Amino acid sequence: MDNPYLPIKTEVLDVIEESPTIKTFRLKSETPLYFKAGQFVEMSIPGKGEAPFTPSSSPYEKDKLEITIMKAGRITGMIHDLKKGDIVGLRGPYGNEYPLSEYEGKEILLVGGGVGLAPLRALFLALVHDIEKYKSVLFCCGSRTPSDIIYKDSVLDKWQHLDKKRIKFRITVDRKDDAWKGNVGLVTTTLDKLDLNIKNSVSIVCGPPVMMKFSTFKLLEVGYKPEQIYLSMEKNMSCGIGKCGHCRLGNFYACKDGPVFRYDKISNIREIWD
């Protein structure tokens, strides 16, 4: 029987500084982990502990993966000190993925805030891989300030030219600086005057709890039904395999029944936004 608690030895290939508090780690594990967009992995600092993260790279890139991590606690602090060549542990992937087949033929709205852009980047790259299957993609990104925008080169430049007809962006910051020429306002403001057929649309939200809450409420307000909204509920997923009990969400465990949930399945559960 395989030991599900055993991490796989993994090398840090590169560290990319995304913002003052966020870094992307490019990793290669001894045995490749094949994840689907939305699934998560447990990344460990040897001898110190581990934490759950959703890979942010394309699931089609088979032998390497990237994880984008905000410095927020004990483990993420140690992860931020990692350098090229360091060894970490990985196990997974765990949980369910974004149900791409349900998105086919639809106008897809991605709503991301801060480091919540990480899972959405994996999803976005998966969508782009088969873009002809989807009607359109509108990617709404919110960040606190211009310097907090992650994947800057992609978001502000490269991705903008991928397929101008099908793929559009709305980028906003909560507070601008002198150089910023774009939108200013919370990410929820990008959900006003949506130029898409909401009846044939699905929205996928990922970000800090408070952003998820208000984005979901805004989406409901502009006409999305709960069953058209997909959320990444990232709780304290410690074992990752539905045993340790930490990430329970009503009758679900975020680690095995999520982390991707359709909003109508969890809208009656208390404590989901905290």
Added chain:
Amino acid sequence: MDSYFINKPNLDRLVKSLLKTYKIFAPVKSDNNRFYKKIGEEGLGESIVGEIRPVEPVKSFYFPARTKIAEYFSEKDPDKKEKPVAIIGAKSCDLASFKVMDYVYGQAPFRDPSYIFKREDNLVISSDCTCYGETCFCVAVGIAPYPKEGFDINLSELDGGYVAEPGSPKGEKLIREYFKLFQPADPYIEKRDLNRKKLWEDLLEHVKKSKIPPKDSIQPAFKKKFDSDLWGEVSRTCVECGACNYVCPACHCFVLMDQKKEDGFERLRMWDSCLLLSFARVAGGANPRKLLAQRMRNRFDKKFNFFPDIIGRFGCTGCGRCIEACPGKIDIREVLSKLQTT
């Protein structure tokens, strides 16, 4: 296979023979409590096969308080192969907890090897309760004070020996192997059934005092009380020590801890408590259960709402250990009664 009768000297012989295959534990009594003690060449001695459950929950043998579950980066089996364990005198409330633990740890696709191997290798020789403790309330949550399933052999004490009922192929094999130690059980079955009926009735009478709602109305009553002040009230004397979780045979939550060892790293799995502030907290600081009242409610939610929905039974077996362990005198029976009355 039928039941057989085994007298006390023969049970002792059987236990001594099992020593070559198993590490054997049976309860002994101290200060009116029972504790599992390792049995050596001297045999059962002062062991108490009947009476009520020991202080320690049976999960300790399958899901110990602290287990090394991985050494990395190595494929080596972290669980040193030790002799399997035979438990003598486990009670019905503890066997009922296997239903919860087997679900959690046996659930595919990620089965827990350390738990599964122990479940497969260990031997359970359970026994009927011959009395009840002040905190016992198994009958209120639908569990009899004598085992009906989940054992290899069950012993019902009477007339200087025990009716031995096989409950698994492993148990049947064992009886066949030591057949000379057994005799027909026919003369004893009626008396066993009478003993069981008597204890069941006495326990029902005892439990009546606690005014626990009828079994089938506990979950609906909990749902109605979700937003009530009850949880704040109940948690007033809680000191967040986690004792109720640790002694509970059905509490399965754990925390993973990593540490360095001489040549590499090891991962430990240790019992955790959902009453601790950090239980559901995430790195960014968000915590769905910041208030102790929320965490108290969560404990009852898991036992009396989540598990009934998921596996069709409570995550509480009525063993009453948490009542004895709580320094804040929080009594699960009282909380259940308040679901209906307040």
